[in-house]
Amino acid sequence: MKMLLFFFAIQFFLAIYQVIKLHNLTKANRKTREKKLSILRKNERLLHTAYLSVENFTKSRSLPPSLSNLPLAEKEGIVLDVKIFHFPLFTPPYNASIGISEGRHYLFFRYDFPLFGHGFPFSISNIGSVQLDQDLNPLEKTFCKIRTNSPFSEDPRFFQHGKENYLIYSDIHSHSKDVRGLRIGALNLKEQKLDYITPLHHQFQKVEKNWTPFSHSGKIHFVYEIGRQKILSLSDPQKDSLESFPSLLFSSSSWSSRWGILRGGTPALLVEKEYLSFFHSSFEDHLGIIWYVMGAFTFEAFPPFKMTRISPYPILFKGIYDTLHQPMANPKVRSIYPAGFVLKDERDSLLVSCGENDSGIKLVTLSKDKLLASLQPADTMCNRPLYAEHDSRIGCWAAFGE
Incomplete structure (x- = not known):
């Protein structure tokens, strides 16, 4: 009986250890993923800043x-x-x-x-x-x-x-x-x-x-x-x-x-x-x-x-x-x-x-x-292309408050 309880205790603690290990691994993966996303966004902002700087310099x-x-x-x-x-x-x-x-x-x-x-x-x-x-x-x-x-x-x-x-x-x-x-x-x-x-x-x-x-x-x-x-x-x-x-x-x-x-x-x-x-x-x-x-x-x-x-x-x-x-x-x-x-x-x-x-x-x-x-x-221009060099489709749109 004691050996059986000892066996179940070992199994219980092993299960807890695996849960903690999995939790820590998931947490570490999430932090790594979030860090990569943060770096990616930072790089996007730096590229955009450089892009605007070039445009400002070239006046275009x-x-x-x-x-x-x-x-x-x-x-x-x-x-x-x-x-x-x-x-x-x-x-x-x-x-x-x-x-x-x-x-x-x-x-x-x-x-x-x-x-x-x-x-x-x-x-x-x-x-x-x-x-x-x-x-x-x-x-x-x-x-x-x-x-x-x-x-x-x-x-x-x-x-x-x-x-x-x-x-x-x-x-x-x-x-x-x-x-x-x-x-x-x-x-x-x-x-x-x-x-x-x-x-x-x-x-x-x-x-x-x-x-x-x-x-x-x-x-x-x-x-x-x-x-x-x-x-x-x-x-x-x-x-x-x-x-x-x-x-x-x-x-x-x-x-x-x-x-x-x-x-x-x-x-x-x-x-x-x-x-x-x-x-x-x-x-x-x-x-x-x-x-x-x-x-x-x-x-x-x-x-x-x-x-x-x-x-x-x-x-x-x-x-x-x-x-x-x-x-x-x-x-x-x-x-x-x-x-x-x-x-x-x-x-x-x-x-x-x-x-x-x-x-x-x-x-x-x-x-x-x-x-x-x-x-x-607003009600007479639907089919008239205005400045539609790239897209001549004129839309009749309604919009919800979003």
């Missing part, structure tokens, strides 16, 4: 074929100025939304902090704000973190409804970090905080983001789907009480399918008796690089808010995509990401705040009249 900028034959907006008189926004944070701010309240300019943005020691490095995301001076430079002492009670808040949009200021932003759901939804918060600029936060549980897909907010007839509205103009309305921002307008029949658009599906960007403002907003779309080139581009569209100032006009091709400008990637940014993404705009210079020009390469902010000044004149009717 390489764009994919679907963009390289398009005119720069400066030559068309649309873009008047591009200001690189500098602000000393531990990590660069990006995806900024500009707004005006009581005559002061504010910038709301995302900034990330990398975390290590948990295997492959990841980051937490925060929302910050800063007041700007007359030259659109940051007043550093006014910087503050907007507390959202979450370390995963992303991509704020500032907008006004009535006399109130609001932020809408993306955040994870409490039950799953892989599911993201939109939250709206009443912004108290004097105390630099959100007075309340309301989760909006309109979950048609796993990741909800890039809704286009606007104010109309005492209610907050969102363009959830550009093109068909799927509109959501919110009568009380303190309650999750979204209502949906009936969608329009599928409307055509002059935006080519080669530039990707239309997604929301800036809040919409009334300009020349119509709502104006800037959107983004993205596509992948033959080298596996993902390019984000931006354009503008207008829609009617009354229900059902039908789209009226749209950019026929992406708005490009000198120096676009030249922001160096920060360590946590994907070096294979070239992005321009409009998230806010205001009227300036006695309403003759527009100031658009854009994130670039998930690593910086650019403030782009556009001529209001030139921009509006460049837009094409």
